[in-house]
Amino acid sequence: MKYRFGVLTILAVGMAAFVAPVSAHHSFAAEFDGSKAIRLVGKLTKVDWSNPHTYFYLDVKDDRGKVVNWACEGGGPGALSRRGLAKGDLKLGDTIVVDGYRAKDGSNLVDARRVTLPDGRSIYGGTPGDGGPGDNGQ
């Protein structure tokens, strides 16, 4: 386990100084189930640093030890960068914790509302303006 618990770093991002007004590509509730909160702990296998959303993929072991690959949807690169998450922070093979919500269609897709990196940083991963939990439009 590579997480450094204890004093975790608060991101050094001056969001309060200059804010990017953005509009969500779609509503959170059109795709994800607000009643199905989920935590995934797994190894990072792929990163799509892309628009309109970023995706990162985790190999996650279920209760029976079977490894399943999950897609985790986040805000676009601009939104994540503003929050202090750089593409280089996501290294293949790292163990990542994703807290989010499952897709309504039951696929192995989650909306990543919180991403915790091996260095202990927790980053808000939601898409600005999507109306999902934690959204404040930024």
Next chain:
Amino acid sequence: MKHLIFSPLIAAAVAVPFLIFAGVEMWGQVNSSPATPGSPGVTSPNAGPSGASGGPGGRGGRGRGGPIPTGPTPRTADGHPDLSGSWRDDGNAKPHGNLGKDYPGFKLPFTAAGEAAHSYNVEHTIDPESLCLPGGLPREDIGDGGFQLVQSGPDAVFLYMYGTFRDVPIDGRKHTEDPDPTFFGEEVGTWDGDTLVIDSIAFKDQKTWSDENADPHSDQLHIIERWTRSDAGHLHLELIVDDPKFYKEPVHYQRSWVASVGGHTREQACSENNFDVAGGHLGFGPGPIRADGTRGYDNPAPLPPPPSKDNPAKTTLQ
């Protein structure tokens, strides 16, 4: 036809995002001062999204930003107000993204056809912006996104997210005889004192939503926008949405933006990796609408507490 003579600034502002079929994202500078756990978009181990709708920064955080410029309204050489700048939401248009925000219970005055069109949008259409169609009018006036406005001579060019733009002639011309339907309609602008009035007709029929909540519009849509820059830092819109096919009366809507110093338009390609649509994951409509008129769940399940020494992370599948 002066409108066709683009200044180099206009040409660059319009052509670049268009030619690369890229989207744009309004954002400003980022400084390196430490954020607090409550800062927008930032979570600390003890201040992550709780699952409540507020979350970090709260929903009221939309109006946050850098210092708002002060001073008189800038003017162009011909004496008109200069509306140019990057504009972000002032945080006061609530509920966000809802054309009916100022109506009791947020109930729009639908005709029977309008009610049916709304139901159809909710039950049978995928959000057109997710399909990478332009937001069009009136949605671009109502949604969350800010925009950049470049006013130059006879042109007022609005630059939005996802490569969307509109170039409005503001030389006082009249509508043409039989304009082609478009997502923003045929737009003609003129000055009423210090207010820029944009009159738009000829819209595509029902291909786009009027707002974030899937409220409809028809091909009979007629939009009147009245834009006023009261000082250096504030831009106000009075909007009339007149669509007798779907609404019993003209719908009035108003909101304001504040200047975002240093903000500019960036590439954001909608079709680069549209996994939600291509993978068939995105459902119809906007999903549930909260009691407060915004889209989303009223009581989503809370997320687990952030991991810690006493609470090591473990996968929890549902």
